[in-house]
Each structure stands twice: as structure tokens, then as C-alpha cells.
Amino acid sequence: MRKQIHVLGVPFDALDMEGAVQKALGFLQDGKKHYICTPNPEIVMEACKDKELMMILEDADLVVPDGIGVVWASRYAEERLKERVAGYDLTQNLFAKLANTQETFYFFGGAPGVSAKAAHLMQEKYPGLQIVGGHNGYFDEVEERKIIADIQKKKPSVLLVGLGAPKQEKWIYENRRLLDVKLCIGVGGSFDVMAGNVKRAPKVFRKLGLEWFYRLITQPSRWRRMLKLPVFAFQVWKERNHK
Numbered sequence: 141m142r143k144q145i146h147v148l149g150v151p152f153d154a155l156d157m158e159g160a161v162q163k164a165l166g167f168l169q170d171g172k173k174h175y176i177c178t179p180n181p182e183i184v185m186e187a188c189k190d191k192e193l194m195m196i197l198e199d200a201d202l203v204v205p206d207g208i209g210v211v212w213a214s215r216y217a218e219e220r221l222k223e224r225v226a227g228y229d230l231t232q233n234l235f236a237k238l239a240n241t242q243e244t245f246y247f248f249g250g251a252p253g254v255s256a257k258a259a260h261l262m263q264e265k266y267p268g269l270q271i272v273g274g275h276n277g278y279f280d281e282v283e284e285r286k287i288i289a290d291i292q293k294k295k296p297s298v299l300l301v302g303l304g305a306p307k308q309e310k311w312i313y314e315n316r317r318l319l320d321v322k323l324c325i326g327v328g329g330s331f332d333v334m335a336g337n338v339k340r341a342p343k344v345f346r347k348l349g350l351e352w353f354y355r356l357i358t359q360p361s362r363w364r365r366m367l368k369l370p371v372f373a374f375q376v377w378k379e380r381n382h383k
Contacts, residue, residue: 144203145221147213148375149194150184152203156222160204161233167201167323168243168297175200175312175324178227180207183305185375193306196313204230206328213376228330228340231300238297240268246291246321247274249302250331258334272296277303291319299324302331 144151167174177200187194204225214221247255255274273294301308308326332338
């Protein structure tokens with residue numbers, strides 16, 4: 141039975157990384173269409189005021205906490221989440237598990253050239269990984285129809301969508317029934333990391349839950365986005381004290 145923990149109304153699956161990977165692999169075997177969401181505190185805050193986004197998160201087949209702030213906030217929920225399950229790490233685990241299998245991937249999102257570079261480097265890193273196509277995240281209605289037609293033609297097992305939140309979640313929800321894809325995953329800016337354009341925080345920062353701080357000191361332009369973290373913490377505190 142599916143077990144979920146709510147943080148400011150957003151349901152998260154009570155799974156660690158290994159459990160999430162196994163769940164995703166199971167989705168590829170059951171003959172149905174599935175999608176995975178990877179909210180961080182910023183997306184949780186957005187869902188609190190965006191009813192459509194909240195509905196999409198509630199309907200998702202798997203929701204994992206891509207942010208140590210969500211794991212921290214869960215201490216005030218009915219049960220604490222086990223660990224951060226970053227969307228980037230989840231996809232890396234799937235690449236490792238699915239290399240040299242019949243399962244295929246499609247990379248959709250990022251600036252022009254990024255998804256192609258990311259695909260090339262991931263195939264070098266995981267020999268036998270099948271990436272059957274890709275497209276950047278810049279498109280109008282005409283180009284979007286071409287992208288959908290290309291995905292339909294390539295029929296990837298897994299569609300990775302990196303359009304940024306909440307655009308990627310809404311795109312997946314709106315188009316998933318049109319696509320012959322077993323699993324869609326919103327991956328945010330993961331293609332930039334895969335392509336080497338953005339460096340991942342060193343492991344020590346990730347272990348200490350300070351990846352957000354590393355991003356701030358290496359990308360100072362993110363400071364406005366970081367202001368949402370104390371607002372998130374305040375909302376969690378307020379909800380806890382009203383129970």
C-alpha cells in the first residue's frame with residue numbers, strides 16, 4: 141500500500157532512494173503510463189497557491205523530496221521522510237540500472253545544444269545506455285507539435301522533461317496521454333549538470349544538506365530564489381503551531 145507524508149499539503153512518498161528507484165523500475169514493467177514529480181521547497185510553496193500544480197502533485201504516481209528542506213519540514217508531519225531523493229540522483233540511478241537493456245530515454249529541455257551534450261556524456265558515462273532523441277526547451281505551438289510527434293515516433297521508455305517547475309509538471313500532465321511513453325519525470329535543470337555546464341555541489345555539502353548554500357555561493361544570482369526558503373520554513377512552523 142502506498143504510504144505518503146504531507147508537507148504543506150503536498151504528498152510525498154515515504155521512500156528512500158533505493159525504494160524510489162525500485163518503484164520507478166516497476167513502473168516500466170506494468171504496462172501503464174506513469175509520471176514522477178520531484179518537488180523542492182520552492183515548488184511546495186508554489187503548489188500552496190497554484191491549485192492546478194497541487195492537483196498534479198496529488199495525482200502523480202511518485203513524489204520524491206528534491207530538497208533537504210522538505211525532509212526537515214517532514215519532522216512536523218505525521219511521519220518523517222527518510223532522506224532527500226534528488227531528481228538528478230534518481231535519474232542517474234536509472235541510467236545505471238537500465239544501461240544494456242531494451243529501455244530507452246528521450247531528453248527534452250534545456251537551452252539549445254544542452255540536451256544533446258548531456259545525452260552524449262551520459263552515454264559515455266553509462267555504456268549501453270540508449271538515448272533515442274531529444275529537443276531543447278525553447279518552442280512555440282508549431283514546434284511543440286513537432287516535438288510531440290518526434291516523441292511519439294521514437295517511443296522512449298522514459299521521457300525526461302527539464303523545463304523548470306511548474307512548467308514541466310504541467311506539460312507532462314497535459315501531454316502524457318498523447319505520448320506512448322511508460323514513464324515521464326520532471327528533472328528541472330538536470331541536463332545542465334549532466335552536460336557539465338553547472339557543477340554539482342561536492343559530496344560533503346550534499347551529505348550535510350547544504351547543497352542550497354553551495355549553489356548560492358557559486359551562483360549569487362540565485363539569491364532571490366533562496367529568499368523563499370525562510371518563507372517556507374515559516375509556513376511549516378505556522379502550520380505546526382496551528383495543529
